[in-house]
Amino acid sequence: MNMQNKHYKAVMDEVERLEKTGRYSLVKNFIQHGKTTVYAHCIDVALTACELAETHSFDVDYSAMITGALLHDYFLYDWHIPQKHFGLHGFTHPYTAANNAKDDYHIGPIEEDIIIHHMFPLTMYPPQSKEAWVVCWADKLCAARETVTNRLVFLKKAFQR
Template structure:
């Protein structure tokens, strides 16, 4: 497994935190759904999961919940390029991901908050309750931007 912007092998501790989730059908389903550029939803979630782990470990926060919540934060399980939701994907998908995460896994209240609040401040009414959730709002945007830029850059280089 590879994380965007990271060349060194991923820590065993990080892999231990997420290994039971990675092999499930629900998480594997995210490999079939393209998210940003050419990045699949699984790759994006793994990127967020890893940066969550690194930052939360450094800050003395719950790195395990941050890694697990990060991996499940976009478990909405539909192609947002083709499926139209009543209130739009941007506002709705975090809730959808939380519902799926609860359906398929036994998630903690902290993991639930990380998943459901990750679109803050766009979803200003869903204020994160935990520092790990705030970290996720940043890692999600950072990884998303990096994924789009990398994709555009690859396209430009091929021209």
């Protein structure tokens, strides 16, 4: 069994738990990058974090890392629509996501660290745990992949005219 399949079950089991016990299914309604939903993005980040940790033999708490990765963008609003009370999304959404996660689930310090610090270095404070560093990098990789993929689809359509 390859590492992606091994972690896929753990990730999807946690998605199912989050959907049953909180508002996690709402993230399917929001777009993150291009046409990628927050739901798909968070699953991709969780799987990528697991792959990075395993590939580099990082000694991490996979359960906490998966939960934190799935909740890192649990802000529950459409950030593409300007809303004064939220401030600049890139800077404020980690705190909104952490507050929502604390309201809906019992999260520990690793999960909170992941959620609050995943936007480093845009936000000033770096991650404190190994798990948060791994998710921070996984998030950057996934965001870049999603953004580039969407741009390539646009360019392909433009050149087919």
